[in-house]
Amino acid sequence: MFLNTLRKLTALNSLVFLLIFIAFTSIIYGYVSFRLFDKVDNAMWSQADSFRLLSGRVVPVRGRPLFDPRIFLLLRSTDGRIINPNPFRTAETGNIGEIASTIKLGEVQTREYEGHVYRVMSFPYLHEDNFWGNDSRFQVREIIAVSIVDSETELLSNLFWITLGGGIISMISIVLAGYFLAKRAMIPIQAAWEKQQQFVSDASHELRSPITGIYSNAELMLRHPEHTIEEESHRINTIMKESMRMTKLISSLLTLARSDANKAELQLAPVNISEVIEAVVGSFKSMEEINNLTLTVNVKPNLELIADKERLHQLMVILLDNAFKYTPPGGKVHISCFQTDKHVIISVQDTGCGISPENLPRVFDRFFRGDKARSRESGGIGLGLAIAKWIVEKHKGKIGVESELGRGTKFTISIPVTHT
Ligand code: ADP
Numbered sequence: 001m002f003l004n005t006l007r008k009l010t011a012l013n014s015l016v017f018l019l020i021f022i023a024f025t026s027i028i029y030g031y032v033s034f035r036l037f038d039k040v041d042n043a044m045w046s047q048a049d050s051f052r053l054l055s056g057r058v059v060p061v062r063g064r065p066l067f068d069p070r071i072f073l074l075l076r077s078t079d080g081r082i083i084n085p086n087p088f089r090t091a092e093t094g095n096i097g098e099i100a101s102t103i104k105l106g107e108v109q110t111r112e113y114e115g116h117v118y119r120v121m122s123f124p125y126l127h128e129d130n131f132w133g134n135d136s137r138f139q140v141r142e143i144i145a146v147s148i149v150d151s152e153t154e155l156l157s158n159l160f161w162i163t164l165g166g167g168i169i170s171m172i173s174i175v176l177a178g179y180f181l182a183k184r185a186m187i188p189i190q191a192a193w194e195k196q197q198q199f200v201s202d203a204s205h206e207l208r209s210p211i212t213g214i215y216s217n218a219e220l221m222l223r224h225p226e227h228t229i230e231e232e233s234h235r236i237n238t239i240m241k242e243s244m245r246m247t248k249l250i251s252s253l254l255t256l257a258r259s260d261a262n263k264a265e266l267q268l269a270p271v272n273i274s275e276v277i278e279a280v281v282g283s284f285k286s287m288e289e290i291n292n293l294t295l296t297v298n299v300k301p302n303l304e305l306i307a308d309k310e311r312l313h314q315l316m317v318i319l320l321d322n323a324f325k326y327t328p329p330g331g332k333v334h335i336s337c338f339q340t341d342k343h344v345i346i347s348v349q350d351t352g353c354g355i356s357p358e359n360l361p362r363v364f365d366r367f368f369r370g371d372k373a374r375s376r377e378s379g380g381i382g383l384g385l386a387i388a389k390w391i392v393e394k395h396k397g398k399i400g401v402e403s404e405l406g407r408g409t410k411f412t413i414s415i416p417v418t419h420t
Contacts, residue, residue, distance in 0.1 A: 002190055006182050013178035018171060025163045032159060036152040040119050041108065044145035047071050048123045051085070052143060068147070072096050075125070076142040083138065100144040110149065117153045121145045196260070202367040203253050206381055210242035210249070217242075245379060252383040256366065259390045266308040266394055268419055273312060273344055274303045277337055280316040284324065292329035299337040305344050306419040307395055315391045318384040319348040319411050325380065326409070327352030342417055343397075349410040355403040363401060364389045395419065 051073055074097060076082050082097045099113050100120055109120045125140045217235040221227070229236065258264035277299050288295045323333045331351040338345055355363060355370055362368045369382040388411075392399040397415035 002186055002193075006179070006186055009182040009185075010175060010179045013182065014171065014175050017174045017178075021167055021170065025167065029156070029159060029163065033156055036155065037110075037119065037149070040147050040149055040152065041121065043068050044071050044119065044121050044147055045123070048073060048121070048143045048145045052123070052125060071145055071147045074100050074144040074146065075138075075140050076100075076122075076144055077138045078141045079137075079139075081138065082144070096146050100146055103144060105142050110153075117149050119147045119149045199256075199366055203249075206249055206367065207246065210246040213242040214239050214246075245381070248379070249381050249383070252381060252387060255387055256383065256390070259387075259394070264394075266311060266419075268306055268308060270304055271307045271309045271312060272302060272304055273307070273337060273346070274299050274301050276309060276312050277316055277335060277346070280313060280320060281335065283317075284320050287324055291324055291327075293324065293327055294332045296332065296334045297336075299335065300339065303337060303339050303344055305415060305417045307415065311391045311394070315388050315413070316346075316348075318388045322384060323348055323350040323352065323409075326350065331408075339417065343414045344417060346413045346415075347410055349408065351408040354405040354407050354409055355401070356405050360401065360403055364399075 047068060073085060074082050075085050082100060084097070095113070099111065099118050100122075102111075103109055103120045103122045105122050105124060107120075107122055111118055111120065121144070123143045123145070125143055217239050221232050221235050224232070255264065277297070281295065281297055284295060287293075320333070320335070327333060327350040333351075334347075334349045336345075336347050336349075353371075359368075359370045363370070364385045366386045367382040368385075369380060389399055392413055392415065395415045396419060397413060400412050401409065402412075403409040
């Protein structure tokens with residue numbers, strides 16, 4: 001799939017470049033060609049015009065034209081005969097006369113003749129009563145100007161081959177560079193796609209186990225219709241537990257999916273973080289006794305920051321829940337919160353089982369669980385810390401973890417007071 005996209009992207013890039021190149025070089029070629037021939041045409045027209053004015057006994061306004069030895073003037077009579085009015089150039093008349101013979105009145109031609117390129121133009125003579133020299137039968141109808149344009153056509157031909165060569169070299173470079181750049185651009189897209197695929201497969205895998213639990217327990221209950229609810233209470237209990245687990249999993253998946261799609265916006269408002277922590281600690285008080293843990297709190301009162309209250313509550317629940325889950329009876333959990341110059345610093349520390357150094361960099365990964373059996377037993381799905389990290393980063397803060405196996409773990413969060 002990616003190879004196909006890569007090819008399409010390269011082809012599209014190259015095509016766009018090719019079109020720009022063709023348009024650009026066509027404009028340059030067209031402009032140079034127009035300018036070159038325009039100059040020649042003007043010179044031919046001006047020479048023919050001056051001749052006409054002189055021979056028509058009208059004094060030219062601009063004086064005598066600049067004599068261009070490349071331009072050759074011929075006269076054509078009303079009956080189609082061609083003569084050379086410049087006797088000092090008679091040697092050239094033969095060939096030039098042949099070149100001029102095909103031109104029609106008012107036409108412009110560029111034609112090749114015996115290895116040379118000529119520009120030929122025909123102008124009306126305009127003086128009807130004019131007979132050339134002593135020849136009373138040669139009534140002049142047209143002036144034909146012929147100019148050799150070898151240097152202009154050679155320049156154009158050189159320009160053509162240079163642009164063609166440059167175009168081919170540029171095209172090869174663009175295809176190679178386009179392929180290389182597209183490949184580089186695809187790396188993060190491919191990584192994100194693979195991550196998403198992994199997420200979907202992990203999620204389906206995680207959803208399968210509670211569904212299997214619910215289905216098998218319900219099936220077993222159906223096999224004994226005579227059993228009372230009391231007799232089946234352990235199965236009903238398992239179904240309820242698995243349903244709860246599935247609800248939690250779906251809600252976590254939804255949060256992460258929304259975060260991926262950038263659809264989970266924060267409801268920002270001034271929040272008293274000290275009160276949020278106190279509230280979460282209050283809800284864990286009963287757990288303290290059940291788990292035989294000591295929960296101590298050192299939170300500076302009335303610390304305020306601009307944040308999403310619900311998300312901060314969720315963040316504290318995730319961290320405290322983990323601290324309780326992974327700290328054996330008799331252990332301690334400590335929460336602290338204070339403010340520095342521009343940040344609120346929250347830390348949750350426990351004296352639990354700790355995290356091994358090789359697992360430490362992976363704890364924020366989705367579906368990562370250090371001890372799968374233990375985590376699952378305590379209702380863990382491996383998404384808590386991924387959500388915690390997203391919440392902190394969405395608040396433009398940072399989350400870090402320090403841990404020592406067998407001694408305990410400390411999560412530290414730093415969130416800016418103003419969300420700017
Ligand atoms: P889970 O639902 O498995 O707890 P989390 O994303 O919250 O998922 O945590 C990921 C993993 O990080 C856990 O499975 C556990 O191995 C490790 N972990 C998280 N918090 C602690 C802690 N306080 N002490 C020890 N290990 C922890």
